Amino acid sequence: MDLFHQNNESIENHLPYDGVVYYYGQVFTKDKSDFYYTQLMQNIEWRNDEAIIFGKKIITKRKVAWYGDKKFEYSYSNITKHALTWTKELLELKAIVEEKTGETYNSCLLNLYHNGDEGMAWHSDGETDLKKDGAIASLTFGAVRKFFFKHKESKIKVELILDHGSLLVMKDTTQTYWLHRLPPTKKVKTPRINLTFRTIIE
C-alpha cells in the first residue's frame, strides 16, 4: 500500500519484505536545513559516547546526545544515562516529524559524525526499552551519506542516500528482520548530524 503525503506524491516501501522503510527525501528548504544544522551543532550537549567492552572503556569518535519527555534512564555496559529535556528546536523538529510520519515519539537520540571516517556498524534498534515495532524517524542535516539495510537471513541489501534536510522512517518489523548501517567513506570531509526520534516504554 502506498502512503500519500502532502503533494500527493506516493512514497514506496524501500524494503521488499519483513519491514517498512519510507524515505521522504528533503522535507525542509535548503535555508531551513542550514538553520537547523547550525542550531543543533551549537545548542546540543554533544558528548563522546563511552561503553565498557570486555572491561575496557571505549570512547567513540562520533558524538551523541539523548533528549526526551522526561529524564528517562537507560543502562548498558555499567553506564547509566539520563535523557536531557527537549530544546526549543528539538520540540519543533519533533512536531514536524510527527506530522509527516503520523506517529508520536517521546525521545530523540542524536549522532554527530565529524566526517566520513565516522559511521555506525551493522545493528538494529531493538532495545527492550523501545516500543516493540514502534516507528523510528530519522532526520539528516549536513553531509549527504549512504545508508544500508541488510536482511538478517537472506542477507540482501538495500541502499539509500540520505540528503541534507531529509526524513526517513523505519517501522513495523524492520528492527526484527533487518540490520542497518552508516558506512564510513573517504569521500565525505564534513559533518553530518542525525536525529532519531523513538518511543521509550515506561
Ligand SMILES: O=C(O)CCC(=O)C(=O)O
Ligand atoms: O546516522 C544514522 O543515520 C543512523 C543512526 C542509527 O542507526 C542509530 O542511532 O541507531
Ligand SMILES: [Fe+2]
Ligand atoms: Fe540505528
